[in-house]
Amino acid sequence: MRINKFIASAGICARRAADDLIRQGRVKVNHVRVTEPGMDVQENDIVMVDDSPIKPAERKYYIMLNKPDGYVTTVHDQFDRASVTELVTDIEARLFPVGRLDYHTEGLLLMTNDGDFANKLTHPSQKVYKTYIARVKGFPKPADITRLCRGIYLEDGKTAPCKAEVIRQYPEGVEMSISIYEGRNRQVRRMIEAIGGKVISLRRISIGNVRLGHLPLGKWRHLTQAEINEFVKEK
Numbered sequence: 001m002r003i004n005k006f007i008a009s010a011g012i013c014a015r016r017a018a019d020d021l022i023r024q025g026r027v028k029v030n031h032v033r034v035t036e037p038g039m040d041v042q043e044n045d046i047v048m049v050d051d052s053p054i055k056p057a058e059r060k061y062y063i064m065l066n067k068p069d070g071y072v073t074t075v076h077d078q079f080d081r082a083s084v085t086e087l088v089t090d091i092e093a094r095l096f097p098v099g100r101l102d103y104h105t106e107g108l109l110l111m112t113n114d115g116d117f118a119n120k121l122t123h124p125s126q127k128v129y130k131t132y133i134a135r136v137k138g139f140p141k142p143a144d145i146t147r148l149c150r151g152i153y154l155e156d157g158k159t160a161p162c163k164a165e166v167i168r169q170y171p172e173g174v175e176m177s178i179s180i181y182e183g184r185n186r187q188v189r190r191m192i193e194a195i196g197g198k199v200i201s202l203r204r205i206s207i208g209n210v211r212l213g214h215l216p217l218g219k220w221r222h223l224t225q226a227e228i229n230e231f232v233k234e235k
């Protein structure tokens with residue numbers, strides 16, 4: 001098995017992040033530092049990440065968490081802030097988040113120890129739409145919403161077409177729904193800034209057809225088999 005797949009199946013991180021660990025020199029096989037991301041490992045090899053031995057988990061877990069504001073979605077944070085992994089108790093395997101949410105973003109976060117599942121879901125070619133509800137300061141005009149939907153220029157290039165609409169007005173601004181299938185850093189916040197608004201709060205309510213529903217903030221649940229199938233079916 002490829003070393004990056006081995007690391008992902010041990011629930012350390014997704015495969016692409018495993019390649020980063022290797023490049024950072026944090027992975028050893030049989031006590032020798034690995035430098036080659038394409039390396040194969042055998043069943044009896046001792047694989048270590050940051051000098052701790054790892055082994056592939058047998059059972060795969062797929063859960064959703066309603067992430068509260070004030071948690072990072074990385075497993076370790078350089079500023080020692082609370083991580084979403086602390087909210088997922090009662091599971092013996094190590095789960096990692098599928099994609100990211102900002103520290104201040106709330107809502108639907110999928111977590112798993114299945115690296116293939118995570119890769120499939122986060123790859124833009126899969127066009128899995130993620131829907132956010134944004135409370136915005138400012139009043140975007142219909143023409144701004146049209147520009148947003150067609151794709152708008154950000155500093156890292158033009159965004160893909162998306163779906164966006166104003167769903168409510170407040171004295172200081174609007175509530176908007178916005179669905180995107182890309183996953184660039186702070187993408188929704190930056191898209192709304194590009195049309196002159198400021199995001200006051202952001203919540204993800206669905207990924208594909210899987211919805212957060214009434215799951216309380218800070219709580220998690222297992223995905224149903226139908227929800228898992230939703231993501232693994234061939235497109």
Ligand code: URA
Pocket residue numbers: 100101102103105185186187188189190202
């Ligand atoms: N877009 C953002 O700006 N932030 C998130 O957390 C997710 C999408």
